[in-house]
Amino acid sequence: MNKIKISGFVILSFVLVYIALGIGQAWINPFFPASAMEQTILWELRIPRLLIAFAVGGLLALAGSWFQVLLGNPLAEPYVLGVAGSAASGAILMLMMAAGSVWLMSAGAFAGALVGIVIVMAFVHLGTGRLLLAGVVLAAFWGAFITLLLALMPEHDISVAFAWMMGDLSDSDIPVAVLLIVWVIALVYGLFLSRSLDALLLGEKHATMLGVDVPKLRRVLLLLASFVTAIAVTAAGTIGFVGLVIPHLMRLVFGSLHRMVLPASAIGGGLLLMLADAASRSVIAPAELPVGVLTAMIGVPVFLWLLLKKT
Amino acid sequence: MKTLLITAILLLLPLHANAERILALSPHACEILAAIGAADDMVGAVEYCDYPESVTRLPKVGSYNRIQVESAMLLKPTLAVVMNDGTKAVKKLRKLGVRVIASNPTTISDMLLEIKRLGSLSGRVWEAEMLVKRLTQRLSDLDVMKAKRKIPVFYEIWSDPLITAGGSSRIHDVLSRAGLQNVFAELPMEGPKVNVEAVLRAAPEVIIVPAENRNVAEREKFWKQWLGEDITVISVHADLLHRPTPRLLDGLEELMKKIAQLPMQQASQHE
Numbered sequence: 001m002n003k004i005k006i007s008g009f010v011i012l013s014f015v016l017v018y019i020a021l022g023i024g025q026a027w028i029n030p031f032f033p034a035s036a037m038e039q040t041i042l043w044e045l046r047i048p049r050l051l052i053a054f055a056v057g058g059l060l061a062l063a064g065s066w067f068q069v070l071l072g073n074p075l076a077e078p079y080v081l082g083v084a085g086s087a088a089s090g091a092i093l094m095l096m097m098a099a100g101s102v103w104l105m106s107a108g109a110f111a112g113a114l115v116g117i118v119i120v121m122a123f124v125h126l127g128t129g130r131l132l133l134a135g136v137v138l139a140a141f142w143g144a145f146i147t148l149l150l151a152l153m154p155e156h157d158i159s160v161a162f163a164w165m166m167g168d169l170s171d172s173d174i175p176v177a178v179l180l181i182v183w184v185i186a187l188v189y190g191l192f193l194s195r196s197l198d199a200l201l202l203g204e205k206h207a208t209m210l211g212v213d214v215p216k217l218r219r220v221l222l223l224l225a226s227f228v229t230a231i232a233v234t235a236a237g238t239i240g241f242v243g244l245v246i247p248h249l250m251r252l253v254f255g256s257l258h259r260m261v262l263p264a265s266a267i268g269g270g271l272l273l274m275l276a277d278a279a280s281r282s283v284i285a286p287a288e289l290p291v292g293v294l295t296a297m298i299g300v301p302v303f304l305w306l307l308l309k310k311t
Numbered sequence: 312m313k314t315l316l317i318t319a320i321l322l323l324l325p326l327h328a329n330a331e332r333i334l335a336l337s338p339h340a341c342e343i344l345a346a347i348g349a350a351d352d353m354v355g356a357v358e359y360c361d362y363p364e365s366v367t368r369l370p371k372v373g374s375y376n377r378i379q380v381e382s383a384m385l386l387k388p389t390l391a392v393v394m395n396d397g398t399k400a401v402k403k404l405r406k407l408g409v410r411v412i413a414s415n416p417t418t419i420s421d422m423l424l425e426i427k428r429l430g431s432l433s434g435r436v437w438e439a440e441m442l443v444k445r446l447t448q449r450l451s452d453l454d455v456m457k458a459k460r461k462i463p464v465f466y467e468i469w470s471d472p473l474i475t476a477g478g479s480s481r482i483h484d485v486l487s488r489a490g491l492q493n494v495f496a497e498l499p500m501e502g503p504k505v506n507v508e509a510v511l512r513a514a515p516e517v518i519i520v521p522a523e524n525r526n527v528a529e530r531e532k533f534w535k536q537w538l539g540e541d542i543t544v545i546s547v548h549a550d551l552l553h554r555p556t557p558r559l560l561d562g563l564e565e566l567m568k569k570i571a572q573l574p575m576q577q578a579s580q581h582e
């Protein structure tokens with residue numbers, strides 16, 4: 001059964017990549033670009049952009065699945081809990097203080113993500129309702145903080161604010177290759193932890209009985225989720241709901257064992273963001289829509305549906 | 312003769328006796344009012360009102376889209392020229408008895424009408440008439456300079472994200488005046504976000520980069536990498552081209568001169 005599902009998933013992935021590459025202002029056949037210009041557009045614009053979207057989407061989905069284990073809550077996700085916002089705040093703060101250095105910006109995003117997660121963790125024991133409420137309020141706070149920073153920036157421009165708050169995949173400050181390497185490392189490390197993650201999902205007591213060092217696992221997850229969120233945010237701004245929709249969908253299809261959920265999420269998240277980005281640059285072409293708008297359009301109904309189902 | 316008569320009558324009228332106390336609540340309102348000699352009647356301005364020198368000393372009452380009503384009212388204004396009269400602050404000003412005039416010209420022709428309107432509102436009808444006459448003359452002089460062939464151009468309002476001027480924008484009007492073909496004229500938004508692929512497909516021959524907060528040499532390198540070494544990148548003065556004021560003609564002239572000097576243009580002139 002699983003073999004059929006996996007082969008189906010692989011075939012679907014190839015079809016989606018084909019569509020995402022071909023679609024745009026005008027259709028380009030990915031196998032046979034018709035002219036030199038189409039060749040350039042395909043290889044130097046669409047493929048790098050597709051890879052950025054794929055890596056960022058995959059990282060967001062991985063971060064989402066870790067958040068869900070870490071907080072023991074299926075509705076946890078970097079954007080919903082305001083952690084994407086805190087990471088963006090850290091990145092913009094560094095951008096203002098040390099303009100131009102991508103690595104300082106990533107470091108700022110990392111510190112921001114850590115701060116965001118630590119605040120969120122204080123609300124975990126209060127149950128889903130309060131956790132989500134805290135997330136909403138925190139997300140609003142970080143949104144206001146970003147607006148404040150942008151208002152203080154000397155070259156303040158509304159379009160720059162949009163790129164940070166609604167996501168922008170047209171170019172990444174972090175090289176594509178680095179993003180893909182981070183994607184691979186995050187996935188491999190996640191797989192390495194998958195047994196402990198499965199155990200933790202059943203409850204802290206259960207995990208301890210199975211010999212998992214729970215406090216240590218939580219620390220590792222905290223750092224890992226912060227790191228991955230930080231990289232994704234530095235590369236593309238804040239993009240919501242990929243980390244929520246994808247792990248959930250993958251659990252529905254492949255069951256809840258992390259050795260299946262993690263790779264499926266890393267690929268599925270990539271595919272979803274890739275499609276959302278293809279739509280964002282095609283719908284009103286030659287102009288573009290912010291990609292975060294599209295992921296929210298898909299993500300919010302799914303989120304509400306999950307919320308209804310839970311109660 | 313008629314003009315002379317009107318002039319004489321106007322000069323005799325005690326126009327400035329009951330002068331308005333004007334709040335110029337946008338950078339272009341500041342410039343236009345100063346240009347028609349109403350600087351003495353201006354009591355307040357907003358951020359970015361930085362031309363001419365005389366208006367920089369005026370007290371600032373916020374920015375054009377965020378006006379501080381209290382500090383504005385302390386200046387005892389009788390007339391306020393605003394860019395957007397839908398904001399709460401502006402409604403408040405009106406409620407408090409200030410006469411509010413909305414001014415947001417989107418084309419050069421509108422700008423000329425605006426000068427006349429502000430002239431009559433501030434009692435500078437004559438100065439405004441003269442200024443418009445001068446500007447109209449200059450526009451028709453510039454019109455002669457216009458290229459025979461409409462060169463397709465891409466106007467880069469912002470580089471990251473890539474924002475350009477749509478068909479309804481002021482910059483689009485300026486480009487048409489300069490005899491250029493805005494490659495994104497068909498987009499209805501004022502400042503649409505586009506991408507490199509869209510620019511490649513639109514095949515502009517010239518990229519125009521406003522030299523404001525941007526490294527023009529870097530932008531030139533960027534565009535040459537995508538559009539080939541043949542692409543021409545020229546820089547323009549943003550404050551001149553982006554504001555609907557008399558200085559816009561300086562910006563237009565600068566742009567047209569730069570275009571006229573291009574090799575492709577000189578070649579087509581000799582045809």
